[in-house]
Amino acid sequence: MTDSGYQVKTTSRLAQWSIDNLLPSTYRKSDPFMIGNWNWYLSVEKKRTIFIKLYPETSNLTKDSPPIASFIIRIISFAGDRRSLAHPEVTDRKLKNIGDFVWVIELPLTSKFIIDLEFLDLKISSPVSNENEPFSIWADGLRQKQSNKFALTSLGRMLSENIQSDVEIRVSNGILQAHRAVLASRSPFFNKLFLKEINQSSTINIPNVSIESFRVFLNYIYGNIQSDQEFKTNRLSLLAAAQMFEVEDLKDACHESLMEDIDANNVLERLENASLYGLSELKCSCLQYLVKFGKIFDIRDEFNDFLQSGNRELIMEIFDSVLVAWNGF
Template sequence: MNESKVETAARVAQWRIENMVSSSYRRSEPFKMGLWNWLLRSSEDYVWAVEIAYHGRFIIDVEFLDLKVASVNGAEPSSIWPNEGIMRNQAIKGTLACLSRMLNDGLHADVTINTANGTVRAHRAILAERSTVFERMLSEDFKCKESSIVNIEDISVEACTTLLNYLYGGIKYEDFREHRIALLRASEKFDIGDLKEACEESLLEDIDSKNVLERLQVAWHYELIQLKKGCLKYLFDFGKIYDVREDLSIFFQRVDRELMIEMFQEVLNASGIA
């Protein structure tokens, strides 16, 4: 900025301007912030509209909450203040470790979940925070508030444990893959949107001729648009419909009529009739 002085301290840059009139441009002097030298370029990114003329000295304070540098190898951008990133990662890691220990050891657990083949212990506050359905179930006017018991009879104790590990932030990927369908059903039942998205993305990764019809039915039932598109693309765009022709008769006996119509439409599109 012309006729100005830039000073910095930690994450704050301060422009001291002698005077500025309406519709004028100000260009910054080079200054050092963090590990780097900076020069704010004259473009729309850095233009402030000034509606009235202002005569005399005034100060503009700019605080940088974080500044990140893009990685040349495509990794996540890293902060130019690495100590903060390390501190934050350590805090998150420590918190997740504590939550996992609370779950695994039943430390101060105040809820018992009855599953199809066993029970697990959990914490009311975490369940309520992660799911609005759990929050309602555990509210004061619900009967399980007194008994601290939740019955989920359509899930195995293994899948329920995996669900809880996801909610507590300590899930293992191999457990997630093993129980994806059960987790998808739970995500729908307990309104856990991020888990539903994770299940859909995972189910898209390994579509093959052995599971494509099952995945297509799952996608239709749970309204997973991307999974449905992926299955239809696999069957018709890549011609894999011939690999599953022996299973189609059984599939059509149990599939929803609207899905069947949509599949026939895809056949017509692929053949150029429609």
Template sequence: MADCISKVETTTRLVQLRVDSLGTGCYRRSDPFKIGLWNWHILIEKKASLIVRLYPEHCRKEPSPIATFTVRILVRGSDGQRVESKGLIVSDKLLRSSSDDFMWPLEYSVAYGRFLVEIEFHDLKVASSHSGDPHSIWTGEEYLQSRAEVGIARCLSRMLEEGLHTDVTICSATGCVGAHRAILAARSPVFDSMFSHNLMEKQSATVRINDMCLESCRALLSFLYGNLKYPDFRKHRVALVRAAHKYDIVDLKEACESSLVDDIDGSNVLVRLHDAWLYQLKDLKRECLRYLLEFGKVHDLRNEFDAFLQDVDKDLVVELVQEQIKLLKIHGL
């Protein structure tokens, strides 16, 4: 039967979901509730058995949690008092956005009629950005650091969006936007050099980026300030990888390259290969060559490929020929 959303009651670490009735073949899904850094759902199903599931909502900003918790089914006894009918302790369980990561089947008789599902979180961990080892989000130095980083991110976002005390103007091909020299210099050695020497950019407090539109330029600044939204990143990633190469922004360049590798197909492979050559994107170049040569897609793009060879740098043509010869030798042709 169709999913029915059920409200939950929460404290800092305790969650209760009330189920008044649940027929065979039905399920109940809770409203999202916030515990730690994540929004969560509880899903109750009645199939061959009663099944309790717990999972966080998908979020690109936060890593998947490693949870330690107790889950209980509470029913009312003959005296009207709540009693624990069944309980389960779960330790250091990695929970992603899939509802299959935690699944607890019970017999029907455990929860006949009205019952409560109670989950008490004892700890939530994420992998450390420094050592890779899991650390609790609720205790210790890492938690303090994470909260400080959240506050800094909010401040930087406000500085950019509200133009607080800007001291440099970025002029794109279609408009201008204010920024802060210190942040640009800290994120890019090229910007740092501009403002450290007696160059035009330092004297005029203006940086001209004539090969980007204003919208792409804002996306670039949003990344440098740490608040670029993923849809904007996807929309402007080609312009961003060009800027990342030009201004030596290594982390942005890596992010763009990884994203461009993810969706190579026949409609974009030749453009991607050319960009990989121009901006020294080794992984992207390798995957484009594999797509064209190892998978034989160059034959499907014969006309486009011929036109491509007429326009690109001759060194790239030589490399393509060398890769083709290498492939023929591997296959003994």
């Protein structure tokens, strides 16, 4: 067996380990793979039954604050037709030692199969906090911190309380108050717009943007996003605003966030947005999820609809990726 036979492919929250010809009385342990804050291992042992284990690498972090994992794990077998066998969804399982998660499989697996592992969440308990409630490492206010890095907390009050506002923004279905200096400093679009003005106007018309989308955009540039969930809920409209108003840090934050939770329900929409806004890493991750990790087989109905209405060039990219994957299989 070559070294590549121990390598685990990963993207976002998904990991896959390909196993060839698992003989009786065989034990294999994967190479370490990083998801979240931890290096992980998968192991498979074949006796009369098959034992699959998932556990984190031994470290000070694992010892002091072991991961609390929610995940889906399944076997994809290539014996005859492609078949899958899924373990019941695991929720909030503390994984510290090698035996904390063991999946016993009674069915024989003789030919090539893939261990498919998708993390739904990873939580950790703070070793320095008196609170025992664990928190998700993927919902830790990161976007809010990124937003606040570029705008002082006091700017939020300026926006919400209309303190010394000096410009009125008329959008498609309403009016919002803002500050020329803040808009110009955070957005090259507005800076160029204001520089072109001969006489400073107190009103700016942006007819192709809704008041809901522009309000969320203002909240971001003023450092007034209240939670990570608020950011995630509005990240597609924020992405559109970032593109229109040339706010690169917002576009980068949306790009990074959209890569974190790709799944079967959103991968096609993410792929279209990646193509529309030129997000190359997101596009690559979506194509890997669909093709390299074989998830295209799990969304056949949705993909057939996509073939009817999707962007032709994007569809060709997907088929090119399929052909490359098949040639390398």
